[in-house]
Amino acid sequence: MNDSEAPAPAEYSYASFYQASPDAQNFNILVNNVRVNNDLFGYSKFYIYQNFTPGTYNFKFSPATTTDPGPSVEKSVSLEKDKVYSIFTIGLRSQTAASGKGQEVLVVEDELEIPATGKAGIRVIHLSPDAPSVDIKTVGTTPNTLFSDVAYKEDTDFMEVNTGNVKLNLVHSETGEVLFTTPNELTLSEKQIYTIIVRGMVTPPANNTNSINIQLYRNYPDR
Known part of the structure; x- marks a missing residue:
């Protein structure tokens, strides 16, 4: 590359995380099986937008303790360039998926x-x-x-x-x-x-x- 050329600007997607499952245990957040949270992802916890290279990611919310393991919930999400997303853990661990109220991952695209x-x-x-x-x-x-x-x-x-x-x-x-x-x-x-x-x-x-x-x-x- 010519020294006078500016590098191409980085291209990112952005995602935030919120834990809204009111009867869940604390979670760890795994992105493509790599833990990304430093503290426990507990009820009502909010993490501000993080940068991601556009692509498809598996977001897994795994129990943070072995004493109260509970279920894991996960979802594969395609993050597009310059788009902004909010990712929520929702629902009740005491309910099944068939009820429509069981634990799951909800992804919302944000128009800011x-x-x-x-x-x-x-x-x-x-x-x-x-x-x-x-x-x-x-x-x-x-x-x-x-x-x-x-x-x-x-x-x-x-x-x-x-x-x-x-x-x-x-x-x-x-x-x-x-x-x-x-x-x-x-x-x-x-x-x-x-x-x-x-x-x-x-x-x-x-x-x-x-x-x-x-x-x-x-x-x-x-x-």
Whole structure:
């Protein structure tokens, strides 16, 4: 190569990881059978986007302890150049795959467009395996419905909303029952992009405290 030539820019795909299975043991993350996590991948753990050379990868989530082995879940995923993905472990270890609520790997392609001035971007992903379809509404005298009738495993498009602090209600789409209210205001900042995760269980089993709630995390900037 001529010394004056600049090297070709690197080509990458990007993937983040989130553990949403509310009755799972801690996992290790294996990418093509190589462990990539330094700490335990436990419930509600989120890892920001990582760079990957485009190609097909096997993502395996393997029990991190031999005292509570549980099942492994895995999925082969084709990661395309310049595309962004979120990879979730979801479902219940106590349920079978045939029920539609067993443990599995869910992959979502993220469309990250920087919001307009004065706006933030937000979406919702429903990962509570025993919950009905839900609405996300603001709390107040005139509540605003941000998202409606979101079913289990469904992800919405990102939408632009006004920046600022907001409290949210998680509402049963059919009955209007409030399933959860954020205890504190959530901050939505200008030109940043967020995901609302509906997680946990409406009826957790004995000795499990992972009741249904919502978690907000920032997709972009991711640091």
